[in-house]
Amino acid sequence: MTTTATPETSFKTQALIAEDINAYLAQHQHKTLLRFITCGSVDDGKSTLIGRLLYDSKMIFDDQLAALESDSKKFGTQGQNIDFALLVDGLAAEREQGITIDVAYRFFSTEKRKFIVADTPGHEQYTRNMVTGASTADLAVILIDARKGVLTQTRRHSYLVHLLGIRNVVLAVNKMDLVGYDQKAFDDIVAAYRSFAASIGIADFVPIPISGFKGDNITTRSANMPWYTGVTLMDHLETVPLDVAADQAKPFRMPVQWVCRPNLDFRGFCGLVATGSIKPGDAVRVLPSGKKSTIARIVTPGGDLQQAIAGQSVNLTFTDEVDCSRGDVIAIADEPPQVADQFEATIVWMADEPMLAGRPYWLKMAAQTVSATIAAPKYQVNVNTLDHIAVKTFELNAIGVATVSTSHPIVFEPYSESRALGGFIIIDKITNATVAAGMLNFSLRRAQNVHWQALDISRSARAALNNQIPAVLWFTGLSGAGKSTIANLVEKKLYRMNRHTFLLDGDNIRHGLNKDLGFTEADRVENIRRVGEVARLMTDAGLIVITAFISPFRAERKLVRDMMMPGEFIEIHIDTPLNVAESRDVKGLYKKARGGQLKNFTGIDSPYEAPEAPEIRIDTTDMSPEQAADFIVDHLIR
Amino acid sequence: MMARGRSLTHLERLEAESIHIMREVVAETERPVMLYSIGKDSAVMLHLARKAFHPAIPPFPLLHVDTTWKFKDMYAMRDRMAAESGMQLLVYINPEAKAKGINPFDHGGLHTDMWKTEGLKQALDKYRFDAAFGGARRDEEKSRAKERVFSFRSANHRWDPKQQRPELWNIYNARKAKGESIRVFPLSNWTELDIWQYIHLENIPIVPLYFAAKRPTVERDGLLLMVDDDRFRLREGEVPVERSIRFRTLGCYPLTGAVESTAANLVDVIREMLLTTTSERQGRAIDHDQAASMEKKKQEGYF
Numbered sequence: 001m002t003t004t005a006t007p008e009t010s011f012k013t014q015a016l017i018a019e020d021i022n023a024y025l026a027q028h029q030h031k032t033l034l035r036f037i038t039c040g041s042v043d044d045g046k047s048t049l050i051g052r053l054l055y056d057s058k059m060i061f062d063d064q065l066a067a068l069e070s071d072s073k074k075f076g077t078q079g080q081n082i083d084f085a086l087l088v089d090g091l092a093a094e095r096e097q098g099i100t101i102d103v104a105y106r107f108f109s110t111e112k113r114k115f116i117v118a119d120t121p122g123h124e125q126y127t128r129n130m131v132t133g134a135s136t137a138d139l140a141v142i143l144i145d146a147r148k149g150v151l152t153q154t155r156r157h158s159y160l161v162h163l164l165g166i167r168n169v170v171l172a173v174n175k176m177d178l179v180g181y182d183q184k185a186f187d188d189i190v191a192a193y194r195s196f197a198a199s200i201g202i203a204d205f206v207p208i209p210i211s212g213f214k215g216d217n218i219t220t221r222s223a224n225m226p227w228y229t230g231v232t233l234m235d236h237l238e239t240v241p242l243d244v245a246a247d248q249a250k251p252f253r254m255p256v257q258w259v260c261r262p263n264l265d266f267r268g269f270c271g272l273v274a275t276g277s278i279k280p281g282d283a284v285r286v287l288p289s290g291k292k293s294t295i296a297r298i299v300t301p302g303g304d305l306q307q308a309i310a311g312q313s314v315n316l317t318f319t320d321e322v323d324c325s326r327g328d329v330i331a332i333a334d335e336p337p338q339v340a341d342q343f344e345a346t347i348v349w350m351a352d353e354p355m356l357a358g359r360p361y362w363l364k365m366a367a368q369t370v371s372a373t374i375a376a377p378k379y380q381v382n383v384n385t386l387d388h389i390a391v392k393t394f395e396l397n398a399i400g401v402a403t404v405s406t407s408h409p410i411v412f413e414p415y416s417e418s419r420a421l422g423g424f425i426i427i428d429k430i431t432n433a434t435v436a437a438g439m440l441n442f443s444l445r446r447a448q449n450v451h452w453q454a455l456d457i458s459r460s461a462r463a464a465l466n467n468q469i470p471a472v473l474w475f476t477g478l479s480g481a482g483k484s485t486i487a488n489l490v491e492k493k494l495y496r497m498n499r500h501t502f503l504l505d506g507d508n509i510r511h512g513l514n515k516d517l518g519f520t521e522a523d524r525v526e527n528i529r530r531v532g533e534v535a536r537l538m539t540d541a542g543l544i545v546i547t548a549f550i551s552p553f554r555a556e557r558k559l560v561r562d563m564m565m566p567g568e569f570i571e572i573h574i575d576t577p578l579n580v581a582e583s584r585d586v587k588g589l590y591k592k593a594r595g596g597q598l599k600n601f602t603g604i605d606s607p608y609e610a611p612e613a614p615e616i617r618i619d620t621t622d623m624s625p626e627q628a629a630d631f632i633v634d635h636l637i638r
Numbered sequence: 639m640m641a642r643g644r645s646l647t648h649l650e651r652l653e654a655e656s657i658h659i660m661r662e663v664v665a666e667t668e669r670p671v672m673l674y675s676i677g678k679d680s681a682v683m684l685h686l687a688r689k690a691f692h693p694a695i696p697p698f699p700l701l702h703v704d705t706t707w708k709f710k711d712m713y714a715m716r717d718r719m720a721a722e723s724g725m726q727l728l729v730y731i732n733p734e735a736k737a738k739g740i741n742p743f744d745h746g747g748l749h750t751d752m753w754k755t756e757g758l759k760q761a762l763d764k765y766r767f768d769a770a771f772g773g774a775r776r777d778e779e780k781s782r783a784k785e786r787v788f789s790f791r792s793a794n795h796r797w798d799p800k801q802q803r804p805e806l807w808n809i810y811n812a813r814k815a816k817g818e819s820i821r822v823f824p825l826s827n828w829t830e831l832d833i834w835q836y837i838h839l840e841n842i843p844i845v846p847l848y849f850a851a852k853r854p855t856v857e858r859d860g861l862l863l864m865v866d867d868d869r870f871r872l873r874e875g876e877v878p879v880e881r882s883i884r885f886r887t888l889g890c891y892p893l894t895g896a897v898e899s900t901a902a903n904l905v906d907v908i909r910e911m912l913l914t915t916t917s918e919r920q921g922r923a924i925d926h927d928q929a930a931s932m933e934k935k936k937q938e939g940y941f
Binding site for chain 1 (some may be wrong): 644645646647648649650651652653656658661662663664669689690691692693694695776777778784803804805806807808809811813814815826827829831832835838839883894905908909912913927
């Protein structure tokens with residue numbers, strides 16, 4: 001077991017608790033809260049450092065210590081010594097592998113502050129976890145192994161820390177005991193880091209030479225490094241200014257989470273104050289509508305407040321009846337935030353499934369949830385070299401810049417000004433998974449530059465001239481299912497009935513409009529999006545549009561459905577089992593796909609997501625093409 | 639708590655965060671419920687809920703998954719708090735466990751499994767709740783340190799560590815498929831000391847068993863057990879002895895061990911807590927089963 005002098009403060013604390021618990025409680029009631037992350041590579045000693053902070057601040061109880069001693073012998077990597085890392089390695093599977101694989105939150109507290117540490121893994125594939133941990137942190141401790149110096153991982157971690165807007169950076173040069181507490185080793189690393197940090201925009205950082213294992217410069221100044229005259233790590237953590245204080249100086253903004261209506265006489269708007277402060281009598285504006293009102297009360301069970309400040313969850317009432325609901329933002333009247341529907345954003349992709357440009361996702365920011373699409377990336381950042389790379393999509397752990405368009409305008413501020421109104425998550429509409437995080441950089445003001453041209457002849461006028469109701473008959477199904485055959489028959493029948501139709505066929509469109517697209521998932525999404533836009537223009541023109549595309553993904557079919565007027569989109573699933581379609585193999589494509597000559601073939605190595613509730617389902621093992629066509633025409637005409 | 643143009647204290651920030659979480663759940667789920675286990679963490683959670691929705695009554699019921707083996711004082715406190723809050727109290731008792739007479743004396747681990755794990759699943763299914771608030775804290779146990787605030791469960795209530803969503807900033811993704819549900823932990827970032835300090839500061843009522851008093855006890859397998867009623871089966875040679883005891887954590891008796899103490903008021907309890915050198919969950923038999931046992935239980939659906 002290593003021995004460290006118990007910090008003197010702990011003795012004082014213990015004495016105070018024993019003698020005057022009320023004085024102790026009074027002191028602790030006024031503690032503030034600092035959230036920080038530790039980042040480092042595998043073996044930089046992150047877990048050991050956190051274990052040490054817990055140990056030195058007396059957060060480890062006797063039974064945990066006993067368990068730690070027995071665990072250290074069983075799993076430890078420090079021989080007979082206590083392995084502090086075991087204190088913080090949580091899940092059983094990780095313990096066996098000797099690595100942490102997720103974000104874990106740890107708590108400790110001193111006389112001045114309570115601390116929440118996000119312990120984030122350092123290895124290559126886990127950018128996702130570090131970004132998650134950094135999103136709530138005021139400060140980052142970047143660990144460097146004194147023997148190894150500034151590594152590729154150090155650069156990546158620093159870049160992410162800066163990207164997530166953390167302004168307080170500590171460079172903890174660890175394992176100083178293993179380099180003989182050598183000042184030159186420390187100075188060289190600090191110099192190397194300084195030039196790198198400046199290049200990515202980290203203006204300032206606090207370098208501290210430490211040993212997590214031995215306890216040097218953690219809570220007490222190290223006798224082994226008399227050449228170091230700066231603060232200990234704990235001193236710095238206890239005194240660094242908090243972000244929440246800076247947030248209070250900004251203009252008032254509160255995203256409305258919930259409207260409180262216990263009875264007809266009371267209407268309160270509940271939310272967490274993101275920035276600034278507010279008092280009864282202050283003039284405010286509700287965004288995005290821009291309507292003005294005045295704060296009447298700040299309601300709490302313990303009586304009304306005279307002021308509410310950033311970081312508090314409050315319930316505000318207005319002096320008059322102004323529309324305001326969940327997702328709106330209440331802001332100080334003379335300095336409101338912006339409203340826009342197209343942005344440049346930095347995206348961190350967090351899912352195994354790559355991003356699909358043009359596919360609609362949910363975007364959630366503060367209390368606003370809207371449908372949004374992400375355009376093809378402008379570039380991806382190589383987080384090791386910081387070079388910009390041209391890419392077609394974002395894959396797991398990719399970070400890059402792209403244009404984000406929302407289905408309707410949202411209230412926002414650049415992330416650099418407000419984490420609450422600039423940070424968002426992207427949610428897959430089908431799996432509901434959180435697939436990405438993003439930070440809005442600025443709005444592109446599309447709405448102001450490209451106006452919608454209002455036309456004098458309306459779509460209903462054109463439809464009336466054609467004497468028909470426009471519709472989209474959207475055929476979907478496997479290759480060889482019989483889509484084109486049946487679609488052709490349907491068009492012939494409608495033509496004979498004097499209907500104005502147009503058939504968009506997958507193969508034909510790929511010879512022209514979409515000849516630049518291949519068969520990757522991203523290209524398939526774009527293929528369908530374009531076809532959807534064309535179909536929409538044709539329905540505007542009053543036509544009955546018939547389309548025959550494999551269109552394997554639910555999300556894109558829904559995208560097209562959402563473009564059309566209600567009831568206009570008729571999804572027709574030509575349902576043919578894979579083995580039947582494959583046995584037909586009219587174009588010989590299945591054979592090629594099985595032979596590996598054709599990649600991304602639906603049903604073979606690319607998925608087909610069958611419609612869950614199509615308007616029409618045709619079972620081709622049960623119906624001839626002629627019967628199917630009659631059935632569809634009946635559905636349309638009746 | 640009041641704040642006037644100054645840094646918020648850690649308790650004010652924790653309070654604001656918990657309230658924010660509760661309001662998100664109410665806004666984004668269809669049928670939320672608050673699991674109420676009557677302990678000190680539940681007391682704080684309920685207090686925060688009342689603050690979050692004031693002057694409205696919290697727009698969800700309280701659910702007590704009863705094992706029928708709680709201390710008498712706990713049932714009294716439960717009924718009192720439900721009445722005071724004006725919230726609907728649902729008490730669920732697993733009919734199968736009741737029929738089989740499952741009890742902590744004869745059935746050991748099965749007692750927790752049947753009454754709590756199975757009972758909770760049955761209750762959530764019965765009322766079709768899609769979100770359940772629980773009072774678990776990340777500081778309680780190692781595997782909980784990685785638990786999300788919004789913890790997703792499959793339609794059969796299983797917790798899959800790989801399916802949990804990243805949580806960034808204070809944005810929570812509450813979307814889920816039909817049948818899936820969320821366990822929400824608004825006290826995730828509170829520590830045991832925070833809980834006690836908040837109870838002190840806000841004057842929150844808690845079960846008297848947390849305070850020391852003379853109570854009939856026996857010592858068994860290293861735990862100090864309280865003889866709460868005549869269902870307690872004494873082993874041969876065991877004679878209840880009056881001791882000044884209190885509980886640091888409240889579960890089922892006799893699964894919950896007491897500690898000898900003279901701390902009869904809140905301030906003394908906090909002092910004792912601060913000077914003590916064993917961690918909170920040691921008083922609960924459930925954790926001693928095996929290493930990483932909490933994680934296993936969680937995968938099976940225990941809160």
